[in-house]
Amino acid sequence: MKQQHSFFKRNGLVLTFMGLMLITLLGQTFTGWEEVNEERQQKGQLIFSFSEYLHSGHFIQATFENWESEFLQMGMYVLLTIFLFQKGSAESKSIDKFEEVDREPVIHPNAPWPVKKGGIILAIYKNSLSLAFLMLFFISFFLHAYGTMKDINEEGNKLVTYWQVFSENRFWFESFQNWQSEFLSVAAIVFLSIYLRQKGSPESKPVDAPHSETGK
Numbered sequence: 001m002k003q004q005h006s007f008f009k010r011n012g013l014v015l016t017f018m019g020l021m022l023i024t025l026l027g028q029t030f031t032g033w034e035e036v037n038e039e040r041q042q043k044g045q046l047i048f049s050f051s052e053y054l055h056s057g058h059f060i061q062a063t064f065e066n067w068e069s070e071f072l073q074m075g076m077y078v079l080l081t082i083f084l085f086q087k088g089s090a091e092s093k094s095i096d097k098f099e100e101v102d103r104e105p106v107i108h109p110n111a112p113w114p115v116k117k118g119g120i121i122l123a124i125y126k127n128s129l130s131l132a133f134l135m136l137f138f139i140s141f142f143l144h145a146y147g148t149m150k151d152i153n154e155e156g157n158k159l160v161t162y163w164q165v166f167s168e169n170r171f172w173f174e175s176f177q178n179w180q181s182e183f184l185s186v187a188a189i190v191f192l193s194i195y196l197r198q199k200g201s202p203e204s205k206p207v208d209a210p211h212s213e214t215g216k
Contacts (some may be wrong), residue, residue, distance in 0.1 A: 025063070029054070032062055045156065057150025061174070064147055068140035069178035075133030077186055087214050088194035090205045094215045145171060 008015060036058045037047040053059055086092040093099045105115045105122065114125035124131070149165045152158065165171050189203070194211055198204040205213055 028062065029059065032059060043156075057147045057152070057154050060147030061144060061151050062147070064140045064144040065174045065178060068137055068144050068175065069182045071133050071137035071140055072179060073182035073186060075130055075137055076183075078130045078133060085214070086190050086194070088211050089190045089214060090193035090203060090216050091190045092214050096214075099215070141175075144174070148174065 033048065033050060033053040036053065036056065040047050048056055081092065084092075085095045087095055093101070105111065105126070107116055112125070114121045114128075145165045146162060148168070148171045149160055149162050152160050152165070152168070152170070160168065193204060196204075197207045197209075199207050202216060205216060
């Protein structure tokens, strides 16, 4: 008989990270609200109420600037690990042997419904993880641009339209400074997992695995 587990045991990883995200988002929101109001007071501008701050360019830009880079990182990681390798890394497929993730899907009783449906539905489903991350990236990217436009206009120094934001150095600086840090973090885990271990983590090779062993 299959062992029954509690809801948290079955979903602990997602629940914990979502909880941490909400706590840190609240921290970002309250400190950002105080920061932008200090700047507006110094300029002799009206301060934002808390609800007004949640629609402000400052909040929208700061939030989606970060989400954009995270979704780009994960989307690129999923795509590039299809055909790029790193010998010895737990984050890479094996260079020498065929991997289960590369086999064509087989219909069986517990297969997801798109596998049973086949055709275009299956074709989309086979790439749905990378497509989802890239879609979330583009949504966040354009909301980041909207937030930057609002923030520039609320500062009162000049007015820009939505499409003019894409020619602003500020917008690209905000993007590039986040993108480079995300790519660095992926490179770090790919490289460090060659030589370092974490017992019990699926992101690490077994502690006694040789450095040259590739994959988990």
